[in-house]
Amino acid sequence: MHSCVELGAEVLQAYRSALEREESPIGREVLQTLLDNAAIAKEQQIACCQDTGTAIVYLQIGQEISWLGPPLVHSINEGVRQGYRDGYLRMSIHNPLTGENTGDNTPAVVHYDIVEGDKVTVHVLPKGGGSENMSRLGMLVPAVGVAGIRDFVVESVILAGGKACPPLIVGVGIGATADSVSWLAKRALLRPLGEHHPDATIAALEKSWLQSVNETGIGPLGMGGRTTALALHIETQGCHITGMPVAVNLQCHAHRHGIAVL
Amino acid sequence: MPLYMDLPLSKEALKPLRTGDILYLSGPLYTARDAAHKRIAVAVSSGQKPPIDLTDAAIFYTGPCPAKPGAPSGPLSPTTSARMDSFVELMFKLGMSSMIGKGDRAPYVTDLCRHYGGVYLLGFGGAAALTASWVIASELVAYEDLGTEAIRRLTVEKMKVIVGIDSLGTVLMEQEIPKYRYNG
Numbered sequence: 097m098h099s100c101v102e103l104g105a106e107v108l109q110a111y112r113s114a115l116e117r118e119e120s121p122i123g124r125e126v127l128q129t130l131l132d133n134a135a136i137a138k139e140q141q142i143a144c145c146q147d148t149g150t151a152i153v154y155l156q157i158g159q160e161i162s163w164l165g166p167p168l169v170h171s172i173n174e175g176v177r178q179g180y181r182d183g184y185l186r187m188s189i190h191n192p193l194t195g196e197n198t199g200d201n202t203p204a205v206v207h208y209d210i211v212e213g214d215k216v217t218v219h220v221l222p223k224g225g226g227s228e229n230m231s232r233l234g235m236l237v238p239a240v241g242v243a244g245i246r247d248f249v250v251e252s253v254i255l256a257g258g259k260a261c262p263p264l265i266v267g268v269g270i271g272a273t274a275d276s277v278s279w280l281a282k283r284a285l286l287r288p289l290g291e292h293h294p295d296a297t298i299a300a301l302e303k304s305w306l307q308s309v310n311e312t313g314i315g316p317l318g319m320g321g322r323t324t325a326l327a328l329h330i331e332t333q334g335c336h337i338t339g340m341p342v343a344v345n346l347q348c349h350a351h352r353h354g355i356a357v358l
Numbered sequence: 359m360p361l362y363m364d365l366p367l368s369k370e371a372l373k374p375l376r377t378g379d380i381l382y383l384s385g386p387l388y389t390a391r392d393a394a395h396k397r398i399a400v401a402v403s404s405g406q407k408p409p410i411d412l413t414d415a416a417i418f419y420t421g422p423c424p425a426k427p428g429a430p431s432g433p434l435s436p437t438t439s440a441r442m443d444s445f446v447e448l449m450f451k452l453g454m455s456s457m458i459g460k461g462d463r464a465p466y467v468t469d470l471c472r473h474y475g476g477v478y479l480l481g482f483g484g485a486a487a488l489t490a491s492w493v494i495a496s497e498l499v500a501y502e503d504l505g506t507e508a509i510r511r512l513t514v515e516k517m518k519v520i521v522g523i524d525s526l527g528t529v530l531m532e533q534e535i536p537k538y539r540y541n542g
Contacts, residue, residue: 122378122520129485130485133487140487143487147421186423195393226483259460317483322538348483
């Protein structure tokens with residue numbers, strides 16, 4: 097619930113830096129409006145964006161831990177239910193075929209990893225529909241190389257235009273398989289804003305592709321300008337020699353992300 | 359230059375507006391998004407009247423959060439307008455004069471703005487706490503069962519929007535984005 101109200105200090109700092117650099121008068125107007133909005137949301141303790149999203153929950157569970165009682169997923173959904181109700185957040189989840197709203201924003205989309213140790217790290221990413229709808233999966237061929245992947249990423253940002261609510265955080269997954277690469281792209285959004293990949297080669301691509309994305313001219317809310325993305329994060333995994341799976345997951349300017357270590 | 363205008367906006371009042379103008383709107387408007395548009399289309403195709411008078415109406419594509427006790431409206435800001443593209447002609451025929459949303463529209467929406475003398479206004483997608491501060495009253499008027507997607511009549515005061523497509527068919531994005539695109 098807290099993560100739907102207050103944006104992180106690093107997100108606000110990224111808005112301010114963008115405002116200093118932005119050349120477009122309309123772009124500056126938009127960035128200043130976003131800063132004003134964040135201040136009002138914090139002061140009144142209300143959602144900064146009405147699309148409080150799909151609750152995406154990612155747990156890194158230490159392998160020394162086990163627990164009794166109902167299955168973990170029940171507790172996660174109960175947390176979502178309470179948080180969305182008590183926080184006056186929007187219930188945006190419905191049955192895709194009948195259109196019937198579930199009424200409590202469940203089910204959450206849940207991912208788990210088993211890791212070393214005796215702690216549980218919980219990431220919560222309330223993900224808006226406008227940006228999620230602009231996600232893309234490309235089962236490219238190895239021959240396209242690094243330049244081909246970059247072109248696919250930039251093309252995805254251009255196709256999204258103002259619909260994904262830029263300035264964006266661009267999550268890119270490369271490798272694995274169709275299912276896993278989509279999660280890699282989403283997981284890339286969980287990295288602290290602007291922190292580069294530990295691998296120097298990948299970090300260099302992140303810097304270079306961010307520049308390419310910002311040369312599209314799309315700008316804040318797609319109204320033109322130099323600030324189309326605040327950050328671009330890449331995650332990779334080995335893949336089959338026949339393929340080049342690439343996924344792009346766009347995060348809107350209202351980059352809401354909570355983390356807790358239990 | 360900022361322009362202060364009263365809603366509802368007649369086609370005559372929309373004529374001098376140009377793409378990129380910043381407007382501050384005061385008065386009544388209606389919220390409607392995917393599900394409400396679909397219901398209006400079904401009602402009209404079966405010979406019924408739409409549940410609201412759309413003459414000169416401004417339609418705000420949005421679905422608010424629940425309001426906290428005492429607040430006129432919960433947080434709200436524009437959703438992606440392109441999902442409503444296929445309903446624009448019908449809504450213009452029913453009397454709508456302006457739409458408030460976010461993001462690009464299909465090219466035929468530009469043609470429809472020109473043909474019907476309507477405009478597409480850009481709100482601030484994601485700036486929901488700020489937009490709620492411009493709402494002084496909200497009343498549920500139709501399709502209550504749709505929850506956040508129900509039609510609400512909002513009264514706004516100095517709601518800031520930017521003209522995205524004017525009645526001549528000039529598109530803000532087409533004008534602005536190339537200025538900042540790198541062509542090296």
